[in-house]
Structures are given as structure tokens and as C-alpha cells.
Amino acid sequence: MRSPLAPCLLLVACGGQPTWHQDVAPIVEARCGSCHTEGAVAPFALDTYEQAAGMGPIVAAAAESGLMPPWFAEDVRAYSNDHSLTDEQIATVVDWVAADMPEGDPDDPGEALPATATSLPRTDLTLSMPEAYEPVGDPDDYRCFVLDWPEATDLFVTGFEPHPGNDALVHHIAAFLVRPDNLAGQGAFDQIRGWDAGSAGPGYACFGGPGSSETEEDLRAPIQQLAQWVPGGGAFVFPEGSGIEVPAGSMIVLQLHYFDQTDGTDLTTIDFMTEESVARKGAFAPWLDATWPLGNMEIPPGGTDIDKVDDPRDFWQLMTGGLDLEAGFDIHSTMMHMHTRGVGGSTWIEHADGTREDILVLEKYDFDWQFNYQLAEPARFAPGDQLGVECVFANDGDAPINWGEGTLDEMCVSNLFVTEL
Ligand code: HEC
Incomplete structure (x- = not known):
């Protein structure tokens, strides 16, 4: 009592x-x-x-x-x-x-608490799904829509605010950036357009990321995250003076997770704030072991913990559109990504002096609630430090599970927003 x-x-x-x-x-x-x-x-x-x-x-x-x-x-x-x-x-x-829920006096309301979700101070560009979509899955439908980035010059995104078109249907929004200088070049564009053209109706089915979940093919090149949202989330304004470079000729893949379908359609949009130049480039930088996607992430029946602790800067040269991370970087947020067997995880810096600085420790993981946890104060990664990611999986089946795009496959990524110093 x-x-x-x-x-x-x-x-x-x-x-x-x-x-x-x-x-x-x-x-x-x-x-x-x-x-x-x-x-x-x-x-x-x-x-x-x-x-x-x-x-x-x-x-x-x-x-x-x-x-x-x-x-x-x-x-x-x-x-x-x-x-x-x-x-x-x-x-x-x-x-x-x-106390049996006393109502109190409606003419004497308590003071409102400050909101935790923010709005963009200004909108320079709005991207929209090409047409309204009626979700078909039961209960879940994961759908990717292909959009052209409309600007003719290279720009920097300095903040974003997704707007679900239908609050009762949309459970998750993610935007992925396919730069023209991605590792597979035009091949990545052709592959994504092929999935879109080959699927009936607007868009194509995709689950954990922008790869098609209707084929066995992997996405030909790693691509970056540009924006994300879950219910209750608002805008993400990047730290003063920083932004994500979006070159002219880029493609945006907009991923929607629809759930608990009642009848209805959705037309989601994302507002962006942009600048022609920034003092420090930033990027959503995915931290994982590069061999996991090659099949080296076996989760045996029962489950397992996997981790990777290393200096991420070389790997990120390929993943972030060329940030200058020579002198180190600041970490401003992270969002951990697993599929449905993920039950926990963490992200941390192992500083050169042996101390550990936690970025995020998840007491529980839920695929439906992939929050971007925004650090009140950035964490500084200096040369000599190492970055750790750990995912904890349960596997109640009798076969091992490995990396893949499908609902029955798994992933382990800590997606950090980092800026150059
Ligand atoms: C970010 C969105 C969000 C916020 C914020 C939120 N809820 Fe929920 N709540 C949900 C959703 C969605 C469900 C349906 C079950 C699920 O998906 O987890 C739910 C389910 C519930 C349930 C039913 C749980 C059950 O036993 O099935 C209760 C009770 C509840 N919420 C109370 C609250 C209260 C109280 C707060 C604030 C203190 C709150 N919720 C804040 C989204 C939210």
C-alpha cells in the first residue's frame, strides 16, 4: 500500500x-x-x-x-x-x-506543462507523397514511396517536420536520402524505380528500410536516413549551424508504417528547413558491423547479444556523403533499429581514458516505437575513442535468424545524428 x-x-x-x-x-x-x-x-x-x-x-x-x-x-x-x-x-x-477521480473546479485549471514536441520555426520546402494511398495490410502495411528531390542546386537540410496525412493510420514515417554519388550510383536509382514500377498501386512494399520486401534482392548501396517520425514526435531542428547535405539530383524514399487499419487513405508530407551552406556538415550515420549484412549476424534459437565497438570514422566516409571527421565529431541523437525480435540495446562511447559514456540504454525495444532520442547536451567523440552498439535479441523459433529486409529477418543499427566539429 x-x-x-x-x-x-x-x-x-x-x-x-x-x-x-x-x-x-x-x-x-x-x-x-x-x-x-x-x-x-x-x-x-x-x-x-x-x-x-x-x-x-x-x-x-x-x-x-x-x-x-x-x-x-x-x-x-x-x-x-x-x-x-x-x-x-x-x-x-x-x-x-x-481518491476516486475527483473532478475539481473547471474554472480554476492547473498550469499547462511545457510541450516536449517542437515545430519548425520556418518551412522552406514541403515534399508530399505522389498521391493518396489506401493501406491494404492487415494489421500492418509498410510502404515506400519514391520522390524526386525538387531543388536544382545542392542544399543543406537544417530541420524537418513530418506531417502524417491520417493520424489514425500512420505509425511511423522515415525518409531516406539516395544521393547521386551513392556507392552504386545510377544502379541504386534504377533498382528503386524498378521496385516502384513493378508493384501494383502507388509505391512498393518495404519493411525495416527502403529495400523491397517483395524480392530477395538487397539494396545495392547503403543509403542515409534524412528524417523520421513516430506519434507524439514533432520537428527535429538540427543544432545551430549544421545540416545534412542534399545534392541536386537526389531521390527521397519515403517509408510509411500504417497499422490498425480502419478505412481511409493517407497523404503524408514532410516540411524541411534548408540553407545554401552550413558551418558544420551533419548526417544520420548508421553504426553497425559492416559484416552483419553479409550474413554474419546469426541469432540462434533462444537469442543472443551482438555488439560492435570500434572507431566508426572510416566506415562513415562511405555512408555520410563525406563528412570531415578527422578531428572527431559530436553526437546529438540516436535511434536504435532492430526488427521484431529486438528486446533491448545500447549505444555508448568508450573514451580513450577507459571511461564509458552512455548515449542510450534501452530498457526495452519495440519496433512500433523507434524514437529518435535527442541528447540535451551533445556527446563528443575524440580521436582514440571507440563507439559501441549492442543489440539484444530473443528468438523463440527453432531456426537461426539473420540479417535481412523482411519481417522475419533482423537488423541491428544505431542511427546517430552526428556533426563535424
Ligand atoms: C506516443 C503516443 C502515445 C502517448 C504519448 C501515450 N500513449 Fe497510451 N497508447 C498509445 C497507443 C498507440 C496505444 C495502443 C497500444 C500500443 O500500441 O501500445 C496506447 C494504449 C494505452 C493504454 C492501454 C494499455 C493497455 O493495457 O493495453 C492506456 C491505459 C494508455 N495508453 C494510457 C496512456 C497515458 C495515461 C498516457 C500519458 C501518461 C499515454 N497513454 C501516452 C499511444 C500513446
């Missing part, structure tokens, strides 16, 4: 129980509202007192267990987009439910 004194000590004025309007609504609006509103991704709304009170006990249980809001980073450092509940906020929700 929770001590009746505890809420007094924590937050809520002694002598008064927490009420909806003064104490709970501000928390629910700021930390649950982006998903639990009419027509959004969550299965029920928590917009009104009646709705929240009707769900009281399961709301308290979800908050107390940490199930909601979905946020899986352990407290190893501060993240600027952290939307998890503090212990005090959890206690307020739990105590409100224990």
Missing part, C-alpha cells in the same frame, strides 16, 4: 486530493494528448474528464508500470524530447485514481 502521507510530501497540497482540472489534466494533455485524442493513433481519447475518469484504473496502471507514455530510454543522461512521466507526475495520477 502507498503511504497516505506520500502525496503530501510530493506535490499535492496537504489536505486536498489531486483533482482532474488542477492536477491531472495538465499532465494528461502534455504527456498523453498527442496520441490519445479523437482520430489519433491511440485506441481511445483522454481529452475530457469523462473520458479520463472512465479509464481511471487502467490509466493509473499504465502510468505506474511505465507502459505509457511509450519511452524506453533508461535515465543514463538527459534527452530534450523526453516525454516520460516524473515520479511526482505518476504519484499524482495514481493518487487521483485512488
Whole structure:
């Protein structure tokens, strides 16, 4: 049993129980509202007192267990987009439910909490899916759409904000950048256009990345991530003076994960902020063992942990469009990517003096919630340091699992946003 004194000590004025309007609504609006509103991704709304009170006990249980809001980073450092509940906020929700959910005075609402999702300060360019799409999978449909980057000169993207066309359908948006100077050159463009042309309807089926999940073919060249979004996410404005180079003639592959289909169509767009030049180039840089995609990532029945600890700078020369990482780099965010057998993972720097600096430790991994965890303060990688990535997999089948694009294959990547110094 929770001590009746505890809420007094924590937050809520002694002598008064927490009420909806003064104490709970501000928390629910700021930390649950982006998903639990009419027509959004969550299965029920928590917009009104009646709705929240009707769900009281399961709301308290979800908050107390940490199930909601979905946020899986352990407290190893501060993240600027952290939307998890503090212990005090959890206690307020739990105590409100224990007091039988008093409504309080609607004319005396509590103060709103600051939002964790941000908007772009300005939009210079909007890319849209070529046409509206009606998802067909049941319950999931993973679809890639091919877009031409419309600008005739080389530019730098300095921030982005995806806008799902249909909040009830879209569970994940990713944009991949295919530069004209990618390792396979025109071959990568031809391959992707071939998948698009060979598939009925707009786009083609793809799962973990931009590779087709309808064929056995691997994508001919590694390509970079340009933008990503999951419900509750907003804009990502890159650190002052930095941006991702997007050369004229690039292609963008827009990947959508649709789930829980009700009838409906989607027309998703992404806003970009751009500059003609930046002081420091940045990139989403994928950290993994280059031999894993060649079949060297066997996950035996039962499961296993795999890791890679090394200096990533040579590998990233090929992957990031030529960042100058000679003097080291700053890490601003990471998003870990596995498929459905991933259960945890971490990313860290092993500094030259032997100390370990955690970038991200996932207490749990969920394919549906691939958040980009944005570091409140960047982490500095200096020459002599090493970068570590570890993925933890469970395999409840009786055959080994290996790297691949399909839902039954796996991947292990830490996708970091890094900038030159
Ligand atoms: C980022 C989006 C998002 C946010 C933020 C969020 N939820 Fe959810 N919630 C969902 C989705 C989606 C589901 C459906 C189950 C799933 O996909 O995990 C869900 C399911 C639930 C459930 C049902 C869980 C069950 O037992 O099946 C409860 C209760 C809940 N949310 C409460 C909350 C509360 C309370 C908050 C805020 C403190 C919150 N959620 C914040 C997206 C969100």
C-alpha cells in the first residue's frame, strides 16, 4: 500500500486530493494528448474528464508500470524530447485514481506543462507523397514511396517536420536520402524505380528500410536516413549551424508504417528547413558491423547479444556523403533499429581514458516505437575513442535468424545524428 502521507510530501497540497482540472489534466494533455485524442493513433481519447475518469484504473496502471507514455530510454543522461512521466507526475495520477477521480473546479485549471514536441520555426520546402494511398495490410502495411528531390542546386537540410496525412493510420514515417554519388550510383536509382514500377498501386512494399520486401534482392548501396517520425514526435531542428547535405539530383524514399487499419487513405508530407551552406556538415550515420549484412549476424534459437565497438570514422566516409571527421565529431541523437525480435540495446562511447559514456540504454525495444532520442547536451567523440552498439535479441523459433529486409529477418543499427566539429 502507498503511504497516505506520500502525496503530501510530493506535490499535492496537504489536505486536498489531486483533482482532474488542477492536477491531472495538465499532465494528461502534455504527456498523453498527442496520441490519445479523437482520430489519433491511440485506441481511445483522454481529452475530457469523462473520458479520463472512465479509464481511471487502467490509466493509473499504465502510468505506474511505465507502459505509457511509450519511452524506453533508461535515465543514463538527459534527452530534450523526453516525454516520460516524473515520479511526482505518476504519484499524482495514481493518487487521483485512488481518491476516486475527483473532478475539481473547471474554472480554476492547473498550469499547462511545457510541450516536449517542437515545430519548425520556418518551412522552406514541403515534399508530399505522389498521391493518396489506401493501406491494404492487415494489421500492418509498410510502404515506400519514391520522390524526386525538387531543388536544382545542392542544399543543406537544417530541420524537418513530418506531417502524417491520417493520424489514425500512420505509425511511423522515415525518409531516406539516395544521393547521386551513392556507392552504386545510377544502379541504386534504377533498382528503386524498378521496385516502384513493378508493384501494383502507388509505391512498393518495404519493411525495416527502403529495400523491397517483395524480392530477395538487397539494396545495392547503403543509403542515409534524412528524417523520421513516430506519434507524439514533432520537428527535429538540427543544432545551430549544421545540416545534412542534399545534392541536386537526389531521390527521397519515403517509408510509411500504417497499422490498425480502419478505412481511409493517407497523404503524408514532410516540411524541411534548408540553407545554401552550413558551418558544420551533419548526417544520420548508421553504426553497425559492416559484416552483419553479409550474413554474419546469426541469432540462434533462444537469442543472443551482438555488439560492435570500434572507431566508426572510416566506415562513415562511405555512408555520410563525406563528412570531415578527422578531428572527431559530436553526437546529438540516436535511434536504435532492430526488427521484431529486438528486446533491448545500447549505444555508448568508450573514451580513450577507459571511461564509458552512455548515449542510450534501452530498457526495452519495440519496433512500433523507434524514437529518435535527442541528447540535451551533445556527446563528443575524440580521436582514440571507440563507439559501441549492442543489440539484444530473443528468438523463440527453432531456426537461426539473420540479417535481412523482411519481417522475419533482423537488423541491428544505431542511427546517430552526428556533426563535424
Ligand atoms: C506516443 C503516443 C502515445 C502517448 C504519448 C501515450 N500513449 Fe497510451 N497508447 C498509445 C497507443 C498507440 C496505444 C495502443 C497500444 C500500443 O500500441 O501500445 C496506447 C494504449 C494505452 C493504454 C492501454 C494499455 C493497455 O493495457 O493495453 C492506456 C491505459 C494508455 N495508453 C494510457 C496512456 C497515458 C495515461 C498516457 C500519458 C501518461 C499515454 N497513454 C501516452 C499511444 C500513446
